[in-house]
Amino acid sequence: MTLTLEPMTEEQYRRYRDRAEVAYAQDVADSGMLPPAEAQQKARDDYARLLPDGLASEGHHLWTAYDGDVEVGLLWLQVERKSDGPHAFVYDFEVCPEVRRKGYGRAILEAAEAQCREWGVVSVGLSVFGFNAGARTLYEQMGFEVAVLQMRKRL
Template sequence: MPLLLTPLPADRFDDWLATTRVRLIALRRESGMLVGEDAAARVDEFVGELLAEGHETPTSLILEIEDDGVALGTAWLAANNGVLFLVDLAFGVSPSEAQRGRLLAELRTLARTQQVTRISMGVYASDSESRAFVESGGFEVASIQMLLEPLPSREGRSRVVVSPMTAERFTSFAVASEAAFAADLAASGRYSEEDAAVESHRQMQLELPDGVASEGQELFVAEVDGDEVGVLWIGVRARAGRPHAFILDIEIAEGHRRRGYGRDVMHAAEREARRLGADSIGLHVFGFNTGAIRLYESLGYRRVEERFLLTV
C-alpha cells in the first residue's frame, strides 16, 4: 500500500507552526549551530521569510505523512531553481526502513511533477531521524557547516605569518575569490554555472561593499620568509553576544600546496580570532572537498549542519 502525502489542513497550521518552531530552535541549539536567543531569532526570521503568507504561502507546501492509517509526521517542502527543498522532516514515530523508502519514492514523484531535478535537505548534527532518511536514500553531502569551540591552545611556532591585505592586493583577490566560489557552487550541484556566478557576485557584494575596508571583515595575506603562499578572509560575526570568527575564504597558492601551509594558516586564523575577542570559529566547506574536510576535522572542527543533495 502506498504511503500517503496529504496537504496539512488550514485549521491545523497554527499548531504545526508552533511545534515546528520549537523543533527548529532545539535542533540549532543542540547541534551548536546557534546558541541561546540567537537560535530563536534566526528561526523566526527564517520561518517569516519562507511562510510570509502563513498556510497560504504559494512557495511552501506542508504535507502530512500517513502509512496504512498511521500518522508518521510532516514534511515541509519548497521548490526553487530546479531544486525541491525538504525544509523540515519531522517524524512523530520512528519510521521503518521500508517507510523511509516509500516516502522518498513519493518525494521523487512529486519532484518530477514540479519539473525539478534535485532534492535538497539540511540535516543538523542532532537530528538522527533525518540523517537516517538521507543515508538510506542515497543522498550525497553537498556542503557542511563546521564549528571549532572553544579555541584550543596550540604549542609550536608557525612557519606562516599573516598580515593585513592591502587595497592593491585586494583587487586581484576579489576577482579570484569570486570566480573560485562560483566554480565551487556549480561543482556542488546546487547551482547552474550561470546562477553560481550571480550568487557568488551577490555574496561578495554583500560581505565586502567597501572592499578591504568593509566593516567586520578581516583580510590577510599569508607569507613564509617574505613570499606569499596564500590568503585568509575572516568575517566577524556575533554568537551569544560575543564575537565569533567565520572563515569565508582560505586559499593556498598553487606551487605552495601539500607543504602543510593550509594547517599553518588555519592556526593563524585561530590566533586572529582570539585577537578579535572570539572563542569560536565557524566555516563552510563543500562536500567534494574531502582533503579540506579531513584537515578541518583533524584540527577539531565538528559538523553542525550538512546539506544533502539527491538527483531525481
C-alpha cells in the same frame, strides 16, 4: 616555516577579487547547488553583500599569508558580535597551488585561530563544499565539527 598573516594590500585584494568570484561560482555550480548562470549571480550578489566596501568592509579581515617574504596563501575572516561574545566565520581560505601539501593550510588556520583567541572570539565557523575532501579532512583534523549537513541526490 615562519608563517605570518598580514592585512591584504589593495593590489592583493584586486587580484583576489578578480579570481575569487569566478572560483566561488564554479564551486557552487560543481556542487550542484545551482546551475552555472545562477551560481555566477549568487557569487556576484554574495561578494557585493559581504564586502560592500572591499577591504574596509566592517567586521571583515582579509589577510595574505607569508612564509618569510614568500606569499603562501590567504584568509578571509569575519568577526561578528553575538549575545555570548564575538564569533568568527572563515569565508575563504587558500594556499597557493605551488606550495600545497607542505603544512601551510594548517599553519594559516592556526595563525588565524591565535588571532581570534587574542580578540576573545568564542567560536570559528566555516563552510566547505562536499566534494572538497582534502579541505574537509584538514578541518576535521583541526577540531572543526559538523554543525549542519545538507545533502542532495542527483537524478
